[in-house]
Amino acid sequence: MLVVGELINSSRKAITAAIETQDVKYIQNIAKEQLEAGANYIDVNAGIFVGKEAEYLTWLVKVVQEAVDAPCCIDSPDPKCVEAALKVHKGVAMVNSISLEKERYDALMPVIAGTNLKVVALCMGDEGMPETTEARLKIADKLINDLTKNNVPLDNIYVDALVQPIATSDSFGIEFLDAIQAVTTNYPGVHTICGLSNISYGLPNRKFMNQMFAVMGIAKGLDGLIINPLDKAMMASIITAETLAGRDNFCCNYLEAFRRDAFVW
Secondary structure, three states, rough: EEEEOOOEOOHHHHHHHHHOOHHHHHHHHHHHHHHHOOOEEEEEEEEOOOOOEEEEEEEHHHHHHHHHOOOOEEEEEOHHHHHHHHHHOOOEEEEEEEEEEEHHHHHHHHHHOOOOOEEEEEEEEEOOOOOOOHHHHHHHHHHHHHHHHHHOOOHHHEEEOOOOOOOOOOOHHHHHHHHHHHHHHHHOEEEEEEEEEEHHHOOOOOHHHHHHHHHHHHHHOOOEEEEOOOOHHHHHHHHHHHHHHHOOOHHHHHHOOOOOOOOOO
16 A cells, blocks of 8 residues: 655645744654654645745755655646656655646646656546546546556556545445446556545544545555555554455565554554
């Protein structure tokens, strides 16, 4: 499972304040905690700072990578901000995300084409958010084919089938899960990823619902998550689900996590 730590996001008040005051120590501590908890990528987002997003996103990349030996997930819909952040990034970054929204697609594809970047391919077009498995697959197929034609390796593509709130429609959970299974089955070598939290929007006990949804997604083939890795119950659920799904040879990851007391029972 590829885990993207989601906590350095300017939509969070504490992160907003840390960016505004250039609090290097606070940002670096969050990055270190996420890496130690099991994150593979550290998400960086400065999206609320209109007019200063590129400046702050670049600062975040520098600050994070001064503290941890890990790549960043560059989280911005603005290609100019992505380009600025990539110029200072060390190693192979992840770009979150390209979609079929024409303006976004046309501007970002030249940045991604022919590179070794990891790319989140978001199942969204100018028509809006897809609600069915079929609509998601139509977008995913176009994005996967276009990315590979532009020399992005299959192994670098992470399809985000777009989680929507189950409180809005009782079909949103299963339509997403079916889309994950279909992508995994029909496009060998392509990965899948998502941010889970939308599924529980507006409902009580959101953490528990998110954990259950992660387990269900893993059973369908989900192999990437944008989450809070400091949530020990979530991380334990992921490790256990991957073991049960046959992705943990001789249960080594499960046993190692148990020995270091990583589980919340």
